[in-house]
Every structure is written in structure tokens, then in C-alpha cells.
Amino acid sequence: MAALHFHNVTLGYDRHPAVHHLNGEVAPGALVAVIGPNGAGKSTLLRGIVGILRPLDGSIHLGGLDSRDIAYLPQSAEIDRSFPISVFDFVGTGLWRGTGLFGGIGKAARGKILGAIASVGLNGFENRPIGTLSGGQMQRVLFARVLLQDARLIVLDEPFNAIDSKTTTDLLALVKHWHGEGRTVLAALHDMEMVRSHFTETLVLARGPVAWGPTAEVLTPENLVVAMRMCEAFDDSAAACAADDAHSRAA
């Protein structure tokens, strides 16, 4: 059974598609890179997967996963960094699935939180307010929270943007560790070298899917040129999509 199944998915805003007629599936335990130019619909697709955005058309099946089995790291988290909360408490929110509204944070949970903070290399930062962290440290904190969420599907939206190489290396190791544990990981990325050397499967997106398959076969100059040529602007006077009619007739 696939971890994720896209059935003729169209996602978008105000009726304009940002991801157009995507079909396909992601196998459990896959390590998938989603690439494409700015405005190609990468973030939109990920938002659709985690359920923040409803498809305009088609459907996304989570293969029996509850929405709480998904950990999502958004591109620009709407985090209020001035809120007085410590790294420990912030990372601890990753345990929500286990604790819910009232569950206590016992000794075992405290151990888990400290472990997660240690595995992103932030020992000693437990009591620091999140407002005092640098950009890279904050990204490490967010990874620690994903780690605690213990999710079977992990969705990362451009997790290495504006992150230095040392931090990228550390966090990438974490991603590969998740892959090794059999979790399904989807990441929107821009660094082609990284995709080539670390991700087994790639989806090239340019509103519609350009290519999808093993990275070595998909990441060709031809496919990238096709993706880059995509027109970014919405056409305000666009007619309703005819492919839907054709599709429903065929069905």
C-alpha cells in the first residue's frame, strides 16, 4: 500500500491551479525530493499533503495515515519568535500526539525532549528563549520538534534555505536517519547536487508534473529546461479547465 496516493490532484488558490492534474504514488519509506522553479507549486503540493489546503479537484489519499502521523516543517513558519517560550518547551510541543491537552511531561518525556535537542546539536540551549536563537539554530530546533513528532510521513518545505553548510550537513544526516528508520520523507529542495547525491526519488514539478521517478533518470537537463520554461503568472481570464471534462467523460 502506498504511503501517499495522488489521484488527479489539482491544488490552487482562488480557482487558479498551482499544482495541475498530478497523478502518482509515493511508496512507504521513500525519500522523495520535489524540485522546480519558484512558483512551481512545491509548497502548495506539500500544504495539500498535510491537509492545510483542500484540493480544488481530485484527492490525496494518505494510505491509512492519520493527519497526526504527519510532521510538517513549513518554509516560513509563522512563528512568533518574541513569545517567551524556552527551547525545551518549544521542542516539547512535538509530543502533542502523546500528551494532548493535559498529558503531563513525565521523566521519560523529559528524557526524549533532551535527547531530541541533543541530536540536533543544541545541548545547553534548553532554557534559552527561542527569540535569542540564530536562523540556523532555530532550524535545528524545528528539526528537533519534527524528530519528537515521531511521524511516519515527514514533509519538509525547503528546509535548507539560508542555512550554512555545517548545519545543512547535520540536518541532512538526520533526514537520512529518518529514511533509514523506514519513514517516508518528502522534501522541497533547490540544491540539485544535494538531490542527486542524497535523494533516491525525484518529482520535477512545474505546476503540472514534468517528470517523476528515480533521481538519476529524472534529473536531466532536458527536464529542467522544460520546468524552467513554465509561465509563472496566473492568467486572470483563463477559462475553466477542459481536462476535467475530458477526464470525467473518460471515467
Add this chain to the structure above:
Amino acid sequence: MLHDALIGPFTEFEFMRRALAAVIALSLAGAPIGVFLMLRRMSLVGDAMAHAILPGAAVGFLLSGLNLFAMTAGGLIAGFAVAILAGVVARSTGLKEDASLATFYLASLALGVTIVSIKGTNIDLLHVLFGNILAMDDQTLLVVAFNATVTLLVLAVIYRPLVIESVDPLFLRTVSRAGGPAHLAFLALVVINLVNGFQALGTLLAVGLMILPAGIARFWSRDLTVMICIAVVAAAVSGYAGLVLSFQTRVPSGPAIILVATMLYIVSVLFGRVGGIVRQLFPGRHLEA
């Protein structure tokens, strides 16, 4: 001598004891709400809501006199009506929510003052606008205490989602549906505490005992729990000192309480440990690491 000035009024007069009990109850419940209002950048929303609930409270007041139950119910209805209407207009027209809220609360305030002045006397209007904590009877005191208890219980229930929603709303949306209900419950608590502050401080100043202590706390701690405790203590101290001041001078009680809180606020702005002005001017030599 000092005993006479600071403790005497409370041992001697029952209305002073009642007032003190009321102001402590208001501090216990209102200050934590104020801290969240401030951290969620909703301080002025609290102020707007205070005006918005006036017509509801006024209708309750006219129907059953200074019955805090009737005023609370009326205030809750008016507060939610304004909050929801403002939200609906903002969402369906693209007008910003604050602009929309401003329109509705001004209309609501005008309506409230009209209702009170058509039906009641000028004394009533002064009472609603500025309150009179010294005229508190047993029943009203019990209602104030009851509302404060409810506030603390509900706050305990929604505390975790409220904190997470304040820091990272998107994360809460992906793990739970508690965010929306927690926000609504929080708004209800704001209204309940505003109405609660009516009797003591009136519509115009009720929000003061919530926001000023929160502002004070912000200058002394970076930890949420500590902030809430400081805010409660600051509110209670302002309440007590304000009552003494009002008893010894001719300053009305409500303004006296808020003025004391303002003094504490000014001291905090100047000398606060976290971002106080003096601390910024004379930070000491920079550290090694």
C-alpha cells in the same frame, strides 16, 4: 500611624474589606488574561472589546439594576456579536479586521451610552463608565469571585493550545483542531473579565487592570509563568495601594487603582531588568562570550 494609614481602613470598614477582596479576585483572573492579550498583540483589541460590551451590559443594568449576572450575560452577548460581526465583515469584504472592529465598537459604545442616558440618570452613566468598587455588596462580590474562578479553570484547560497557538499557529493546525475553540474560549474569558471589572473600574478602565500589569511583567521576566505571577502580584498591589490612596485622598477608587498601576509601569519601563531604559543606557561592559 503607618498602621492606621495602611491597614486601618480595612479593619475599620467593611466596604473597604469587600473592595480589597474584589480587587484581589480581579487581579488573580484578569492579569493572566492580560498577559496573553499582550503576547498575542491584542492589547487594543481588549480595549475595543471593553467598549463593545457596553450596550449589552447597559441593557442588563437597566433591566435588573446592578446585577452582575444580568450585566455579564448582556456583555457576553454584545461582545460576541461585535467580535463575530467584525470578523464576518472583514472576511467577506477584505476590510482589515482591526478597521472593521473599530467601526463596530464605536457604534456599540455610542449605542450603550444612548441606552443608559435615555433610561437612566447621569449617576448611572458615571457608574457604568467608571465603576465604584466601594459600593460593592455581598452578592456582587460573590459573582466577581465566581467569574474569577471560572476564568482560572477555563484558562487551565486551554492553556497548552493557547500557548502553542500564540507561538506557532500553523503547527497547532497540523496536529490538532483545538486552536479555534481555544481562541474563542479565550475571547469569552476576555469578555467575562471585562464585565467583571465593570463594577470596580467601569467600562473605560476595566481593561486597565488586565493590560497594565501585563506590561509591567514584560519588563521583569522572559518566562511566561514568571510573567503571569508578576502580573498578578502587580495587579493586586495596585489594587491595594489604589484603595488606600482613594481612602486617604479624594481620588475616586477606579482611577486611583489605575494610576498606581501606571506608576509601577513607569518604574518598570525605567528600571526593568528586561529591556528597561536604564538597563539599556548602562548595560555594563560586554561579556566574553
